[in-house]
Amino acid sequence: MTATDLVAETQGGADDPRTLHQQVLARLRQSILLGRIEPGQALTIRGLAVELGVSAMPVREALRQLVAERALELMDNRRVRIPPMTIERFDDLIAARVVLEAEAAARAMPYVNEALIARLEAEDAELNKAVAERDYDRWIGANYAFHSMLYGAAGQSAFLPLIESLWLQIGPFLRRAMRTISGHYTVDRHSEALAALRRRDTMALRIAIEADIRDGIAHIGSTLIRSEALGAGAARGPSTSSGRADVVRETV
Amino acid sequence: MTATDLVAETQGGADDPRTLHQQVLARLRQSILLGRIEPGQALTIRGLAVELGVSAMPVREALRQLVAERALELMDNRRVRIPPMTIERFDDLIAARVVLEAEAAARAMPYVNEALIARLEAEDAELNKAVAERDYDRWIGANYAFHSMLYGAAGQSAFLPLIESLWLQIGPFLRRAMRTISGHYTVDRHSEALAALRRRDTMALRIAIEADIRDGIAHIGSTLIRSEALGAGAARGPSTSSGRADVVRETV
DNA sequence: CCGGCAAAAATGTGATCACATGGCGGCATG
């Protein structure tokens, strides 16, 4: 399998109307969202370009865009990395998620109809199945789909991009924490949210969303306590070009 | 005055440690924030590059970054523009500002000390002076400084970038509305916020911040009603390269 | 065996070029 195949086989054929840099961006964004990129992993323009079978230019633009969304961080040496997580930052991100997503959900309420609820239920079922099968990617993906489907009910909202940015910042640190708490997923907050939607109960919806956010990731905080400043610098992966390519090949 | 001088004289000399694209980004960002770029104005890579005395590359990257921050929008024809404003979007943006900034202010409270209050007072005085002198740029600048100073009290916060994105989206439409309400600025919400800070009254602070946001821009909504979808397409400026250059010269 | 130094490889940045696409005006035609 060539690197080019990697790009072509999952998404974006030759007739993809999107520009190359948009395809690269979508790919990298999903990788970050699903936690496939290790916090300390080397992210070089040329490396990713070879990896994705494109030239450096689209990768450059995609990286810039991800830096703007705070999914990546531009270091002093002008390299790019996943921003290291600290307890303070994590706390901020969760707080921002809570206020933004609760408000976004509340503002979506007027647009809720049976069709939307049905789609949300389908996504919730998909999520539960993924949880049962311990399929992490589908789990995260379905969870994200559920939330964005709800917040986007009113059409394009100004909230969604902001929330996406927060997801991207949390994504890389979600996976490791998920493993440890995969058994703790006892209360189905999505069911509570769906019940609130059916009753058109905005307040209950806010509570369910907040609980969902806090439940899903509350345990990450303790993970962070055990390893301060996660992904700060010591956890640098293999740095030779061959080594990096190997790691990225299975992750991007 | 050459175009190069335009860049050099206000900021960023030859020994600026920042990369060119960062300088261009900062310049464009400020222009958008201060409403110096008309919603319908043509924004071309080559045009801005000539304007700013740089090559196309830094401009490309800066534009991408601003698109990621939602300050600009990538149209289907791959051109870039200030996203047209609608009542719905404006309503979203204000709602997002309120919840984010209220929360950010509340979370800054533990870090409030006399030094910070003093700096905020100084910025507020600067703001009032700018208002009295009808100096729009300083007005907006001081207002922005006041808010970001408060929200950033706890050091780098995850809230600030999100809030900045919202400011950038509102900026282009603020100026015209400001003109019409410049006389209505009767209640000084910043004073209320400062009083709340001195009393360490988090709830009062939230209320003051929310009131400040809503007061300052409440009248824009009515402006939008009179001209739906502001900057949608009809308000396209001159499109010849010479015409564009003239417009941008005095605005960027 | 370890530490530092110099050479070499790699990386980010910026510039320039080729190409396809789209917008615009001029021109012919009704």
Next chain:
DNA sequence: CATGCCGCCATGTGATCACATTTTTGCCGG
């Protein structure tokens, strides 16, 4: 005089190149 078509020019996209800086590596002396 209005309208539709065609060609030209401007623009965005992607590739490649040169250069400065950083990082890695290999080597030498202690």
